[in-house]
Amino acid sequence: MCALPALDGKVCGACLRRRPAFDRTLAAFSYDFPIDRLLHAFKYASDLALAGVLAEPLARIAAAHPKPDLLLPMPLHSSRLKERGFNQALEIARLISKWLDIPLAANACRRTRDTPSQAGLKLEERRRNVRGAFACDLDLTGKKVAVLDDVMTTGATLNELSRILKNCGAIEVSAWVVARTLPE
């Protein structure tokens, strides 16, 4: 489910102990050199030309899986959006939506509060940090949704958004990420 390697090649121990709200994860890369540098340049140096480079490998993997009804980028809080000028997840989602012909729900969900950075927080703290941080007005009854984010670190943020989407009626949520942080 969370794309961490498991001994039997199936579900990792953490997901077995506590099932995440998303049903599967597709990740194009592990979060390592040089992808970490590319993602950083994309996000903080606003090198938007990198969107295509990062989106394409993920699109290839996604194309080999059943198509969701809707593609939803991880929302950015409005204050961060103002600061950065763009939502990196939306830029990648735009391309994949176009290439794979999946409807894009660009601004259907939002962050209700600006959560402190998750960096340096343990999993439990991350879960608490993002609890109740999203709102979504969509009626997703019977829908299969893919949520797109640039990086999955612990999965706490994607888990919280997925929980909200399930509350809105989604029957299946897939997490699509460019890179997944793997344990040392």
Ligand SMILES: [Zn+2]
């Ligand atoms: Zn897992």
